[in-house]
Structure formats: C-alpha cells, structure tokens
Amino acid sequence: MTTSQRLTRIPAPEGVAPGRGYTNVVIGTGRVVAISGQIALDEHGDLVGAGDPGAQARQVFENLRRCLAAVGATFDDVIKLTYFLTDIADLPAVRAAREQYIDPERLPASSAMQVAALVRPDLLLEIEACAVLPEPEPAAE
Numbered sequence: 695m696t697t698s699q700r701l702t703r704i705p706a707p708e709g710v711a712p713g714r715g716y717t718n719v720v721i722g723t724g725r726v727v728a729i730s731g732q733i734a735l736d737e738h739g740d741l742v743g744a745g746d747p748g749a750q751a752r753q754v755f756e757n758l759r760r761c762l763a764a765v766g767a768t769f770d771d772v773i774k775l776t777y778f779l780t781d782i783a784d785l786p787a788v789r790a791a792r793e794q795y796i797d798p799e800r801l802p803a804s805s806a807m808q809v810a811a812l813v814r815p816d817l818l819l820e821i822e823a824c825a826v827l828p829e830p831e832p833a834a835e
Contacts, residue, residue, distance in 0.1 A: 700724050700828055701773060703800065715789055716804035720773040722826030727765050731778065731820040732757040733812065747784035747818045751791035754821050759795060767825045769796045774824040777806040784818060 704719040706712035734742045734750035735757075743749025762768055777788060785806055796802070802823075812820050 700826060701771075713801075713804075715801065716775075717801050718803065720803045722773045724829050725827045727762075727767060727771075727825040727827055729758060729761045729823040729825070731776075731822040732761065733814075733817050733820050741814075741816055744816055745818075747779075747781075748787040748791060750818050751784075751788040751821075752794065754819060755791050755795045758821060758823055762823070762825060765825075765827065767827055770800065771825040771827060772796070772802045772823050773826055774803045775805075776822045777804065778809045778812065778820040778822075779806065780809060780812060780818050782806070782808040788819060788821075 700723050702721040703717045704721075705717050707719060710718055712718070732754045734753040736742050736753065742753035759769065762771065775792075777785070779785060779788065788806075812818075
C-alpha cells in the first residue's frame with residue numbers, strides 16, 4: 695500500500711475555510727509514529743543557527759527527517775506537525791524551511807503557537823510530528 699493509499703487529505707471540509715499552509719484533515723491507516731518535539735541541536739548537541747529562525751528551522755526539519763528515517767518513514771508519511779515558536783513572526787521562515795522537505799501540495803495537518811519559552815533560551819522553535827506507517831506484512835508460514 696502506497697502512502698497515497700494510506701493517507702487521505704481533506705483540505706477544506708464543507709463549511710470550513712481552506713488552510714493556508716496546512717491541510718485541515720488527514721486520515722491515516724496503519725501504525726502511528728509520534729516524534730517528540732525536535733529542536734535546533736546537531737548530532738553533538740550543539741545549537742545550530744543562534745538567533746536565526748531559518749537556520750534553526752532547517753536543522754529541526756533535518757532532525758525530523760532523521761527520526762522518520764529511523765522508523766522507515768519519510769515526510770510523505772507525516773499526518774500532523776505542531777510548531778512551537780517563541781515569536782510567531784518567525785513562521786514564514788519555518789514554512790520556507792518546511793518547503794525544502796515537504797511537498798506544498800501534500801501538506802499535513804498542522805498547528806502553530808507562540809510560546810513564552812522553550813527548554814533553552816537560545817532556541818527559537820520546536821516542532822513535533824505524527825506519522826502513519828503501513829501495517830507490517832504478515833510473516834510467511
């Protein structure tokens with residue numbers, strides 16, 4: 695079963711305005727994968743992009759890509775992203791970074807919120823993801 699067969703996107707249900715930069719409803723069939731909020735730290739735990747929301751967003755999406763790959767998934771399998779930003783004005787930079795990883799015609803459901811702070815004061819954003827993978831094939835007997 696391909697990703698397009700497992701995921702159904704409904705951009706604008708009847709009576710709901712279409713989303714700008716997200717899909718309103720995504721239905722998935724299979725195993726759910728939850729990825730904790732990723733921050734702009736590299737593999738050594740060093741901050742990437744101090745003070746630069748675009749650079750931090752690119753690192754966060756790269757971290758998400760690596761987490762997805764660890765379970766055999768890609769961004770095509772993502773049904774929901776949740777964005778936490780210390781300044782909502784940084785959302786365009788985050789969306790620009792997202793477009794390097796996710797097809798703008800196949801966006802997941804999303805929520806974005808401005809928060810007072812993240813786990814470290816030098817972090818500008820955090821993004822968590824939910825993906826759906828196909829059920830494993832039954833073992834041959």
